[in-house]
Amino acid sequence: EALGPQEYTAIKMEVVSWPNAEIEKQVSEKVGGRKVFLVAATLRPETMYGQTNCFVGPSLQYGIFPSKNPDEAYLCTYRAARNMAFQGTSATQHQVEQLFELEGSQIIGTQVKAPFAINPVVYVLPMDGVLPTKGTGVVTSVPSDSPDDYATTSDLVKKPEFYKIKPEWVTNLTPVPVISTPTYGEMIAPAVVKKLKINSQKDTKQLAEAKEIAYKEGFYSGTMLVGDFKGEPVQEAKPKVRAQMIEQGVAFAYAE
Ligand code: A2H
Numbered sequence: 001e002a003l004g005p006q007e008y009t010a011i012k013m014e015v016v017s018w019p020n021a022e023i024e025k026q027v028s029e030k031v032g033g034r035k036v037f038l039v040a041a042t043l044r045p046e047t048m049y050g051q052t053n054c055f056v057g058p059s060l061q062y063g064i065f066p067s068k069n070p071d072e073a074y075l076c077t078y079r080a081a082r083n084m085a086f087q088g089t090s091a092t093q094h095q096v097e098q099l100f101e102l103e104g105s106q107i108i109g110t111q112v113k114a115p116f117a118i119n120p121v122v123y124v125l126p127m128d129g130v131l132p133t134k135g136t137g138v139v140t141s142v143p144s145d146s147p148d149d150y151a152t153t154s155d156l157v158k159k160p161e162f163y164k165i166k167p168e169w170v171t172n173l174t175p176v177p178v179i180s181t182p183t184y185g186e187m188i189a190p191a192v193v194k195k196l197k198i199n200s201q202k203d204t205k206q207l208a209e210a211k212e213i214a215y216k217e218g219f220y221s222g223t224m225l226v227g228d229f230k231g232e233p234v235q236e237a238k239p240k241v242r243a244q245m246i247e248q249g250v251a252f253a254y255a256e
Contacts, residue, residue: 008041009242010089010254011140013054015075016121019109023102030100031064034073038112038124039080041135041254044218045242046234047142049226050178051117052153055139056104057130062137063098066091073099075107076136080254089252104130104137109169114140115250116227116241118176123169127152128201136254143189144175145218147210150189152201179222179234186225188214 015036018024027036038054056062064073065081068089074081078098084090091097110124122141129148130139143150153173160167177186184191192210201207222234228244229237245251 005255006043008043008135008254008256009045009245010136010252011040011042011045011048011115011245012037012072012074012250012252013040013112013114013122013138013140016111016113019107023106027064027100031073033071034066035071036064036073036075037067038107038110038138039074039076039136039254040138040140041080042140044142044145044238045245045251046224046227046229046238047145047178047218048114048116048140048241048245049118050142050144050176051114051122051140052119052143052149052173052176053122053141054112054114054124055127055130055141055149055152056107056124057128057132057137058103058105058108058126060104060130060132060137062102062104062107064100064102066097066099076138077132079132080136080256083256084254087253087255089254108165115245115248118226119172122172125153125156125165125169126163129204135256142178143173144178144187145189145214147189147193147198147207147214148201150175150193151198151203151207154193155200177225179218180225181217181221181223183217183221184214188218188222 114122141149143153196206198206224237
């Protein structure tokens, strides 16, 4: 854990369709004309080209909160909305206005836009390890570069019925190459997951080690394979991709 504040990039994933008519009706009654965005907190904005889906914790509580932008509302945990109210990105200052409350399980199967990704629209899927106490409670999934995301998407592909998801929601989870490293090639997460013999998202101890290896190797030795900064070292591309996303209005700064 870092001692100082953690600087995340909050990725705005606009809802394209809700999983059923009932939730769609409830949301539109409570949220009115505002567009709804799932807000995912990431430390790796340069990997966003490789998003294949988005994760929420199925038993966690989420809310929809008005953004500072009058046309927009953000879906995240109440805790994150409270932080946003102190960071100038919420409609309200120093207090939270919740338009609608919902459980993670109700969001699964929603289709959202994935900014900068090669897959422009992705599904919201369940992940066991989403912590309510970190970030926004929404995690964007990049299975090429995140061992947690790769292990979890592999579980979902193997056992969709166990995870209560429709098979068509997992047909597009193939990792997309984004970063190349000398030791692990074009897809570090699958390589490290295999090397450490990780079988599922439940192998939390080995996944912590895999995460450490992938993070260090990607950051210090990685080269971008895609996007406007293709060919550049990850260390240089990272702040540039972040700045582009913020400038284009598809992301904002979030700290905690
Ligand atoms: B990262 P740190 Cl490609 N619960 O984004 C569990 N994990 C969460 C979370 C939560 N509530 N909120 C954010 N995260 C994830 C991309 C990524 C991430 C890649 C590689 C590594 C990586 C795509 N997923 O994180 O404990 C998010 O996943 C490994 C460090 O604050 C976020 O960045 O250091 C990261 O964990 C933040 O974790």
